[in-house]
Amino acid sequence: MTHVFHRQTKAVPPTAKRGDGVYVVDAAGKRYLDASGGAAVSCLGHSDVRVINAVKTQLDAIPYAHTGFFTNQPMEQLADFLVESAPGNLDMVYFVSGGSEGVEAALKMARQYYLEIGQPKRHRIIARRQSYHGNTLGALAIGGNEWRREQFHPMLIDATHVAPCYEYRDRRDDETVEEYGIRAADELDAAIRAAGPETVAAFVCEPVVGATAGAVPAVPGYLKRIREICDRHGVLLIFDEVMCGMGRTGHLFACQEDGVTPDLLVIAKGLGAGYQPIGAVLLDGRIYAAIRDGSGFFQHGHTYMGHPAACAAGLAVQKVIQEDNLLGNVRTQGAALRQALDTRFGNNPYVGDIRGRGLFLGLELVADRSTKEPLDPARKVNVAIKREAMARGLMVYPMGGTIDGRRGDHILVAPPFIINQSHITEIVEKLGDAIDAVLPA
Numbered sequence: 111m112t113h114v115f116h117r118q119t120k121a122v123p124p125t126a127k128r129g130d131g132v133y134v135v136d137a138a139g140k141r142y143l144d145a146s147g148g149a150a151v152s153c154l155g156h157s158d159v160r161v162i163n164a165v166k167t168q169l170d171a172i173p174y175a176h177t178g179f180f181t182n183q184p185m186e187q188l189a190d191f192l193v194e195s196a197p198g199n200l201d202m203v204y205f206v207s208g209g210s211e212g213v214e215a216a217l218k219m220a221r222q223y224y225l226e227i228g229q230p231k232r233h234r235i236i237a238r239r240q241s242y243h244g245n246t247l248g249a250l251a252i253g254g255n256e257w258r259r260e261q262f263h264p265m266l267i268d269a270t271h272v273a274p275c276y277e278y279r280d281r282r283d284d285e286t287v288e289e290y291g292i293r294a295a296d297e298l299d300a301a302i303r304a305a306g307p308e309t310v311a312a313f314v315c316e317p318v319v320g321a322t323a324g325a326v327p328a329v330p331g332y333l334k335r336i337r338e339i340c341d342r343h344g345v346l347l348i349f350d351e352v353m354c355g356m357g358r359t360g361h362l363f364a365c366q367e368d369g370v371t372p373d374l375l376v377i378a379k380g381l382g383a384g385y386q387p388i389g390a391v392l393l394d395g396r397i398y399a400a401i402r403d404g405s406g407f408f409q410h411g412h413t414y415m416g417h418p419a420a421c422a423a424g425l426a427v428q429k430v431i432q433e434d435n436l437l438g439n440v441r442t443q444g445a446a447l448r449q450a451l452d453t454r455f456g457n458n459p460y461v462g463d464i465r466g467r468g469l470f471l472g473l474e475l476v477a478d479r480s481t482k483e484p485l486d487p488a489r490k491v492n493v494a495i496k497r498e499a500m501a502r503g504l505m506v507y508p509m510g511g512t513i514d515g516r517r518g519d520h521i522l523v524a525p526p527f528i529i530n531q532s533h534i535t536e537i538v539e540k541l542g543d544a545i546d547a548v549l550p551a
Contacts, residue, residue: 129156132507132526132533142500145537146507150320150353150470151384154430155442161385164426168419177416184421191428192392195362198371200392202406205416209352209378210244212389215250217375218410220312220346223397226404230346231291234312236270236301236345240515242322243314243350250406252314255322256515268304272297274319275328278463279473279482279513291332299339307343312374317364317510320353323512324472324520325465333370340373342455347372348395352389353470356380357431359528360441360468367467373397386423389413399489436527444468444531450538451523460485460549474512475519475549485518491548492519498544521545 111221125137134142142153154161168184175182189203203284204219206212217235224232237243239254250259253264254274259266273280273294276316281290290453302310317333319326340347349372354364363375374397388543401408414420431437433469448464448471455461455473462476477483485491492508499506512518525537 129457130156131155132529135149140499140503142503142505143533143536143540144505145525146505147379148384148505148522149507150358150522151379153380153436153527154383154385154475154525155528156384158383158427158430160384160428161383161423161428164422164473165385165419168422169416172425173418173419174414176413178411182416182421184418184425185416188421188425188428190388191425195428196375196392199365199366199393199394199396201347202393203400204391204393204397206378206391206412206423207387207414207417207420208389209350209376210246210249211412212352212376212378212391213243213249213252213350214246216314216376216391216393217252217312219256219374219391219393219401219408220297220398222346222408223346223400223403224311225346226400229308231308233380234268234270234305235309235314236272236298236305236310237314238244238274239271240274240276240513241271241314241316241319243316244352244464251321255511255533257511260515262468270301272301273531274323274326275332276319276323276326277329278326278465281329287329288331290316291329292335293328293333295339299342302339302343302345304339308530310345312345312346312348313340314348314350315503316354317368318354318369318467318471321507321509321522322460322473322515323497323526324474324509324522325467325470326472327465327467327535328368332354332369334363337370337372346374348374348376350376352376352378353524354467357437357440358468358470359466360437360444362431362437364467367430378542381427382420385427386417386420388417388420388424397453416518431527433525434485434528436542439529440468440527443531443534444471446531447471447523447529447534447537450534454538454542458545459551460545466523468525469525469529471523472498473523475545484513484518487511487516492521495519495521495544498547502540502544504540506513506544
């Protein structure tokens with residue numbers, strides 16, 4: 111009997127007892143290779159002593175001080191680190207406790223910015239179909255996954271959704287990759303014009319789509335076109351890098367690979383690597399200046415924002431990534447993992463696409479590779495694969511509804527940045543066995 115309201119109400123999950131590098135060990139002593147980082151969170155694995163000691167040291171000093179009264183040293187230092195590492199003019203940082211909070215804060219910043227500069231009509235948010243930006247009501251409203259949104263529709267603010275950048279499904283045979291990217295981006299331009307540019311506050315997107323579509327990267331030129339469209343209409347560009355950011359793609363910020371800087375950038379997951387709950391919004395200095403020199407107060411806030419122990423963990427995580435050259439390892443091992451997945455699944459009749467960047471990879475499952483026909487949703491293949499993988503001591507992140515919130519299955523693979531070749535071999539072997547158990551050739 112449990113009194114915990116677990117994510118799944120039909121069964122109680124195994125109890126995680128301790129961490130050992132890339133492995134989670136349950137109460138029975140069974141070891142699970144964490145090939146998904148939980149939800150692309152645990153980028154340093156589960157037992158980095160340097161991060162744990164940094165949290166302990168901060169707890170000995172002061173565990174909590176409300177930011178309505180005090181700043182704290184770890185928060186100031188982590189903000190300095192992020193600004194020094196960030197692209198463009200992202201030179202202010204607003205700390206929160208996680209990704210959904212970060213997206214909510216970014217939306218409110220966009221709205222308040224336009225109020226401060228005398229454009230009060232700008233309130234509309236445009237995002238993309240099959241996007242995911244969090245589960246709080248504002249973040250859920252702008253997200254484009256209909257399965258998550260459906261039962262809460264009456265409670266959600268209106269948002270406009272345009273086409274995703276989903277080359278595998280949406281690029282025509284007569285288009286180059288670049289031509290497809292321009293066509294997909296231009297749907298944003300049309301949506302802004304239809305709504306009236308003077309009413310649009312921001313466009314939100316993930317540079318590499320995570321949970322709902324399975325590591326789908328923007329094609330070359332797409333994000334640059336998006337940036338041009340936003341600038342043309344005076345619309346703020348918000349990048350949601352909650353899942354794909356903080357080193358996951360081999361760059362500290364995923365957008366750096368595309369050479370595009372947003373006006374607001376939301377990070378979480380890999381920022382604290384699971385050692386503490388933390389997220390942040392990085393914002394262009396002009397947005398901060400408008401609020402500072404206007405009302406002087408951002409009408410928003412959370413109790414645990416800038417939490418000293420969380421910021422100490424985040425700073426320690428980023429120092430470990432830097433000192434151990436883990437971004438280099440993400441690129442090296444990411445290429446090796448991708449090659450191993452291609453070798454194992456390149457001819458699998460049920461694997462239609464293998465995609466992603468760095469250690470952020472996805473496999474889209476299909477009933478027919480030639481037609482890209484999805485599997486029958488009633489089969490719940492993604493659920494079965496997760497079960498089979500866990501039985502073999504492997505954690506991956508299978509999801510359904512890849513195409514439209516109902517049809518389609520994919521598997522997200524996002525292991526810790528510290529993996530080596532032996533871990534890659536284990537991941538691919540166990541994943542192959544799990545898929546074969548559910549979808550025998």
